[in-house]
Amino acid sequence: MEIVQWGIIAIVVVFIVSRFMPVKGVTQMTVQEVKNKLKDRKVQFIDVRTPQEYKTNHQKPFKNIPLHELPNRCNELDKQKEVVVICQSGMRSMRAAKVLKKQGFGKITNVKGGMGAWL
Template sequence: MEIIQWVIIALAIIFIISRFMPVKGITQLTSQEVKKKLKDKQVQFIDVRTPQEYKSNHRKPFKNIPLHELAKRTGDLDKQKEVVIICQSGMRSMRAAKMLKKQGFEKIINVKGGMGAWV
């Protein structure tokens, strides 16, 4: 009985750690680092917040594709080009980045801290 408890605890710890480990192929950049890329026409900038959040505060050239729509709108994006993703805090954009990674995108950047950290 004790061994089963330890196995369950170990699996829970592995699961929690895996949630916070960086994903291979997804780069984390600060807003300052991303600002240097804003004029690059070869980069796709995606804001995965809700339309209301986007309307109240957004940065050009970020295009609003809410997280819940992203899976069905990946055809609008070029898998060969770099994708920079932002949300409010960096959590939804990381989920979006993982989703794009699974769909074959290779150059993905998540904005650390999201719009909340935009300086």
Template sequence: MEYLNYIIPIFLVLFLINRFMPAKGVRQITTAELKRELNKKDVQLIDVRTPGEYRSNHIKRFKNIPLHELSNKVNHLTKEKEVVVICQSGMRSNKATKMLKKLGFEKVTNVKGGMSAWH
């Protein structure tokens, strides 16, 4: 029974690592790097914040698809094109990139720091 004292914390640590670590195969960029990415024509730019957050401040060319709607609206995206995802801090966009990878998207990019880091 004493081994249970070790197993539960180990599973908790593994869960937290999996939850907050970037997904494998997802490119991570800064907002400074994003400024260069905005010149690309063949890229899909997705903002996964709520409509209210998006209305109050967003980057041109980014389409608002809230995280909770992403799995239902993924058919609006092309798997062959790169998808760049942003949110407020980088947490929701990290979740979104994991979801997109599981759905078969190959070129997925997360903007670290999100809109909070955008100048």
């Protein structure tokens, strides 16, 4: 019985840790590094927060595509161009990066700290 309990604990720990681990092939970038890229026309900037969060505070040129809509709206993005993804803290944008990776996007950047780190 004790082995089963340890097995369940191990599975839960692996699940939680995997949620916070960086995604292979996804670059992490600071807000300042992203600010230096904002004028680059070869980069697509996506904000995956809710429309209300986006309306309250957003940065140009980020386009709002809420995380829950992203799988159905990937066709609005060019797979050949870099995609920079932001959310409030960096957690949803990391999940969005996983979605984009599964959809075949090659160059994905997650903004560390999200809008909460934007000064």
